[in-house]
Amino acid sequence: MSLTVRPISRAEHLAHVAGLASASHLQMPSWGEVKPDWRAESLGWFEADGRLAGVGLVLLRPLPGLKRYLAYLPEGPVIDWSASGLEDRLRPMLAHLKSRGAFSVKMGPPVVARRWSPDAVKAAIADPGAHRLGQVAPTSYEQGALDLTDRLRAMGWRQSEPGQEDGFAAGQPRYVCQVPLAGRSLEDVQRGLNQQWRRNVKKAEKAGVKIVRGGYDDLPVFYGLYTETAERDRFVPRPLPYFQRMWTALTTEHPDRMRLYLAHHDGEVLAAATMLIVGGHVWYSYGASTGRKREVQPNNAMQWRMMCDAHELGAHVYDFRGITDTLEESNHLLGLLRFKVGAGGEAVEYVGEWDYPLNRLLHKALDVYMTRR
Structure with a gap:
């Protein structure tokens, strides 16, 4: 039996998420x-008995010139x-969003x-024959993920190509x-x-780098x-008001939803992270x-402090977020992959x-619009 999907209050949304191990920010x-x-x-x-069984934040962006x-x-x-019954969860969501004027729905399970x-x-990375991470045999594989993608395709969902978070794309x-923290002592994490x-963290400490909360x-x-x-x-930077808005919104929702860390050395801030x-x-x-002063390794010191604080919070994972899947030495993002994996991240x-696509014509028009931008 299909679930019912309808708008809920902010309080209902937060109360439901509070009962979960985690949810995306x-x-x-x-x-x-x-x-x-x-x-x-x-x-x-x-559910039919009125129990709240799931929540979602949907963002609606108008198509230029139309109320779609x-x-x-x-x-x-x-x-x-x-x-089971994934279809019974997604179909009422699509119906609700269509009634709201949506012509296309994008989601990220x-x-x-x-x-x-x-x-x-x-x-x-060391294998000259390996060009993309996705072509390399994984350490572990989730069978449920394959089942999920098959079910989505059968429902008419299409896997989208990666894009930039700018405008419609x-x-x-x-x-x-991700660095796994669950069930590991801080010593275990450090050994990872x-x-x-390890050398850079010690070098930063010896040089007098201090990490403070801002x-x-x-x-x-x-x-x-x-x-x-x-x-x-x-890369094109976001404007300062974006980060100020982000800080205000997130910390108003929860005082510890967002933190700022600063790496100080001899009266100068050398690195910072949220x-x-x-x-x-x-x-x-x-x-x-x-x-400047990259030799005192402020980034390693700052990330290690953040990982330590995450462990102290009882977090089950420290997430470095996005990495490139290319293994080509010519790609400037490969150094970032090495940095994150070097911290023990998988x-x-x-x-x-x-x-x-709820409206195939408008969905196609969006594709054309994005291609010509």
């Missing part, structure tokens, strides 16, 4: 306030993806498909790097660092480092650093994002 009500160009709505999945919307549930919805241990990733990384990481007033300092990082790494917390899942969100592939 992108599925919290506060994330809608971070994205003012999208209209946000909290949805609830109700792209509906997006980043890393959601928060439902039981392993339960938070379901892991494959994992590669740090050693497996290291071996893949909203997208989250399919490949991430590779030799270079607040809203420190965001301009973070932003100065962030714009320098953007220029160095050739950390997000929902239940037992902790994410490294945005990082920034200067090119490469994790999710089932990716999926699209459902």
Whole structure:
């Protein structure tokens, strides 16, 4: 029997998530306030007896010139993806969103498909015959993920290509790097660092690098480092008000939802990073650093402090977020993959994002629009 999907209050949304081990920060009500160009709505999945069985944050973005919307549930919805009757969960969601004027729905099931241990990733990088991580045999494979993708295809969902989170081309990384913390002592986690990481953490400590917690007033300092990082790494930075809005929205929802860390050395801030917390899942969100004094290793020291704090919180995972799946030495992102895996992180592939065209003509028009931008 299908569940009923209807809008719920912010309080209902938060109360449901509070009873779970974790949920993506992108599925919290506060994330809608971070994205003012999208209209946000909290949805609830109700059983016949009125019990709330799932929630989701949907972001609605209007198609230029029309009152029709792209509906997006980043890393959601928060439902039981392993339960039978998946169709009974998704069909009423599609019906509700269609009634809201959605012409296309995009979602990102938070379901892991494959994992590669740090050693497996290291071996893949060293193998001249390996070009993409997805072509390398995984350390573990989730059969349930294959079943899920088959069911989605049978329902008419289409796996979407990765895109940039800009305008309509909203997208989250399919490949991430995660350090498992559950059931491990801090000594176990430290032993998971590779030799270079351990050496750099000690070097930073010996050099006098101090990691401190910052607040809203420190965001301009973070932003100065962030714009320098953007220029160095050739990406377009978000504006400062984005981070100020993010801090206000997330910390209003929960005082410890978002943290800011700053790496100090001889009166100068050399690196900074934001950390997000929902239940037992902790994410490294945005990082920034200067090119000066890199020899004192502020980034290693800062990340290690963040991992230690995540462990102290009782988190089950420290999530470095997105990584490249390319293993080509010519790709400038390979160094970032080495850095994250060196911290003991395993490469994790999710089932990716999926699209459902409610209006095929408008959905096709969106594809054409995005191609020509």
